[in-house]
Amino acid sequence: MDPLMLARVQFGLTAGTHFLFVALTLGLATLVALVQTRAAVTGGAVHERMTRFWGQLYVINYAVGIVTGLVMEFQFGLNWGGMTKVTGGVFGAPLAMETIVAFFVESTFLGLWIFGWDRLNRWVHLALIWVVTLTAYLSAYFVLVANGWLQRPVGYEMRDGVARLTDLGALLTNPPAVLAFFHVLFGGLLTAGLFMAGVSGYHLLRRTAEVEFFRRSMRIGLLTLILSVFPAVAFGGMQFQYTQPTKSGSASRMASMVADFTARFGPDEYRAPALAAVGEALMMTAWTLMLVLALVALVKFPFGRWLERGRVFHVVVMLAVPLPYVAMLSGWVFREVGRQPWMVFGVLKTRDALSEVGAGRITASFVAFAVLFGVLFVVNAWLLVRFARRGPEGARLGGAPPVEASSALTPTF
Amino acid sequence: MEPLAVLMMAVFTVGYLVLAGADLGVGMVLPWLGRDQRERRLVIASFAPFFLGNEVWLVSAAGIAAGAFPGLEHRLLEGLYPLFVVLLVGWVVRDMGLWLRGRVDGVRWRGGCDGAVVAGSWLVALAWASVFGSVLFGGVGLNAGSVVGLPLAGLFVLHGAAFAGLRLTGAPAGRAGRFPGQYPATAAVLVAVPVVAGLRLPWSEMAAPGMGLSVTAVVAVVMLPLLVGAQALVWWTFRGRVRAPSYL
Numbered sequence: 001m002d003p004l005m006l007a008r009v010q011f012g013l014t015a016g017t018h019f020l021f022v023a024l025t026l027g028l029a030t031l032v033a034l035v036q037t038r039a040a041v042t043g044g045a046v047h048e049r050m051t052r053f054w055g056q057l058y059v060i061n062y063a064v065g066i067v068t069g070l071v072m073e074f075q076f077g078l079n080w081g082g083m084t085k086v087t088g089g090v091f092g093a094p095l096a097m098e099t100i101v102a103f104f105v106e107s108t109f110l111g112l113w114i115f116g117w118d119r120l121n122r123w124v125h126l127a128l129i130w131v132v133t134l135t136a137y138l139s140a141y142f143v144l145v146a147n148g149w150l151q152r153p154v155g156y157e158m159r160d161g162v163a164r165l166t167d168l169g170a171l172l173t174n175p176p177a178v179l180a181f182f183h184v185l186f187g188g189l190l191t192a193g194l195f196m197a198g199v200s201g202y203h204l205l206r207r208t209a210e211v212e213f214f215r216r217s218m219r220i221g222l223l224t225l226i227l228s229v230f231p232a233v234a235f236g237g238m239q240f241q242y243t244q245p246t247k248s249g250s251a252s253r254m255a256s257m258v259a260d261f262t263a264r265f266g267p268d269e270y271r272a273p274a275l276a277a278v279g280e281a282l283m284m285t286a287w288t289l290m291l292v293l294a295l296v297a298l299v300k301f302p303f304g305r306w307l308e309r310g311r312v313f314h315v316v317v318m319l320a321v322p323l324p325y326v327a328m329l330s331g332w333v334f335r336e337v338g339r340q341p342w343m344v345f346g347v348l349k350t351r352d353a354l355s356e357v358g359a360g361r362i363t364a365s366f367v368a369f370a371v372l373f374g375v376l377f378v379v380n381a382w383l384l385v386r387f388a389r390r391g392p393e394g395a396r397l398g399g400a401p402p403v404e405a406s407s408a409l410t411p412t413f
Numbered sequence: 414m415e416p417l418a419v420l421m422m423a424v425f426t427v428g429y430l431v432l433a434g435a436d437l438g439v440g441m442v443l444p445w446l447g448r449d450q451r452e453r454r455l456v457i458a459s460f461a462p463f464f465l466g467n468e469v470w471l472v473s474a475a476g477i478a479a480g481a482f483p484g485l486e487h488r489l490l491e492g493l494y495p496l497f498v499v500l501l502v503g504w505v506v507r508d509m510g511l512w513l514r515g516r517v518d519g520v521r522w523r524g525g526c527d528g529a530v531v532a533g534s535w536l537v538a539l540a541w542a543s544v545f546g547s548v549l550f551g552g553v554g555l556n557a558g559s560v561v562g563l564p565l566a567g568l569f570v571l572h573g574a575a576f577a578g579l580r581l582t583g584a585p586a587g588r589a590g591r592f593p594g595q596y597p598a599t600a601a602v603l604v605a606v607p608v609v610a611g612l613r614l615p616w617s618e619m620a621a622p623g624m625g626l627s628v629t630a631v632v633a634v635v636m637l638p639l640l641v642g643a644q645a646l647v648w649w650t651f652r653g654r655v656r657a658p659s660y661l
Contacts, residue, residue, distance in 0.1 A: 077490030088483025089621035096480025111465035164623025
């Protein structure tokens with residue numbers, strides 16, 4: 001395979017794996033924070049247990065998001081040196097802000113949240129999960145600022161063949177970034193809502209002892225689905241006015257842009273690959289199915305008993321858990337494949353963005369990371385299912401009682 | 414603005430090497446400090462609450478490089494491509510070993526995860542040693558220094574053992590005490606190595622054109638007190654010596 005395709009597939013696999021887990025992280029963090037808030041305010045035991053159970057699943061899920069994110073950050077420099085050279089001066093700024101302003105705080109406080117259970121004051125501990133949630137959103141925003149600039153470059157000028165950042169405000173308020181952020185925000189909530197409803201459906205279907213626990217969780221999940229399904233599509237739809245003419249829109253605009261590019265950059269296939277349209281169709285199909293489910297959920301929602309007993313509904317909700325994932329990944333295919341042949345639209349072609357490191361190195365790193373992420377994906381998906389099936393009693397998060405510094409003098413084996 | 418950006422680059426790189434260098438080092442000597450799986454869990458607990466907060470210093474250093482010195486990314490990552498692939502693979506393997514260790518209750522599972530932590534820690538440390546060797550030797554790309562620098566990985570071992578000696582109690586602490594070196598001394602060397610290596614790099618040639626560099630530098634300077642404060646809260650919360658296993 002040629003190195004360009006390998007590098008693209010590698011980035012696609014890394015970003016795809018990253019996003020599968022990050023989508024749930026974003027939404028589930030929010031729901032865990034809300035449940036923990038309820039637990040802190042009312043002191044209710046069931047909400048305390050819900051925090052631990054859903055928090056445990058959140059933490060399992062989070063770990064894969066981190067490690068794939070690390071590899072992504074370095075992959076820009078490793079495989080896409082041409083992009084760093086030409087546009088690094090603009091594209092790097094939001095990435096820098098993401099790491100310093102958002103991820104640093106998120107990760108530090110997540111560690112404190114996980115390990116500080118029962119050691120910290122209840123309100124401090126609650127504040128931590130909210131900081132983690134808000135910085136996760138901030139992180140998503142900055143990453144989408146970087147991505148939005150690839151879709152619609154603004155706030156820069158080219159001088160001596162290199163892009164220079166000239167207008168930070170334009171970069172940070174670029175509509176493909178801001179709208180995509182809200183699109184992803186509600187997409188993450190859809191993912192978490194259906195995940196929570198699906199896991200609850202499994203336990204209610206199996207008639208496990210935790211009826212109240214999972215009836216409440218089911219209600220939270222369904223409410224999240226109902227509230228997010230329209231905003232998700234609205235913020236997606238609003239982005240169409242900024243979509244590249246070579247991807248969708250009127251044929252005349254497309255023809256004039258292709259003519260313009262051909263005049264400036266030479267002949268090339270400037271129309272988006274057909275795969276982009278497949279992604280768009282798949283995303284809309286998945287959304288439509290979620291909409292139908294949300295309408296059914298709206299009817300059933302007020303009746304708690306019905307939620308406990310509707311066995312067909314439990315199965316349907318479980319089967320619907322993959323829908324937001326399908327929508328997310330196909331949405332990314334629509335967005336990113338649809339940008340081709342450009343890395344930065346109208347500025348830098350993907351093939352010119354590739355590092356000059358030789359096919360051997362790119363192949364070796366492709367194989368190494370593909371195998372590694374394949375294993376991680378399988379192991380963590382298996383663990384998520386395992387801990388989800390085990391139920392609240394299996395949650396180890398915050399389970400270890402704190403040992404007072406004064407009591408023991410030797411390690412407690 | 415450029416000296417300020419270089420200073421921020423140095424602060425975050427040094428922060429990573431001193432803080433995460435300790436948990437890397439503990440990972441490298443895990444089989445020597447903990448003789449069975451229960452002891453090893455205790456040894457891992459010496460850095461468990463900190464490792465998430467430690468590795469973000471490197472993530473931020475890479476972020477500052479992306480924002481302020483794209484040329485550095487280009488020079489190091491593209492020039493030393495195989496070393497950074499090894500570093501990343503080691504990092505991922507190690508982190509997953511840590512995260513997954515407690516997820517399944519089985520002797521072989523925990524043994525495998527311990528193996529991943531040890532192997533991953535060595536890969537990361539050796540990759541860093543080779544990166545520093547390559548830069549100190551002065552060439553662009555892989556050079557003789559990439560091999561000559563490898564023994565620098567020993568620094569992480571000493572630093573980790575010194576850290577474990579401060580954090581642990583009982584037999585594992587005793588074993589950590591047999592390694593030479595005190596924490597302040599090993600930390601000082603881990604500050605000196607990247608600073609000397611950094612002096613050899615042509616920063617002006619690598620700087621971002623336009624306002625990207627200033628934006629990154631200012632954001633880093635403004636955020637730094639807050640970041641240190643957040644980390645200090647973690648250090649303070651877990652300041653006591655480890656006497657019981659943690660979540661991992």
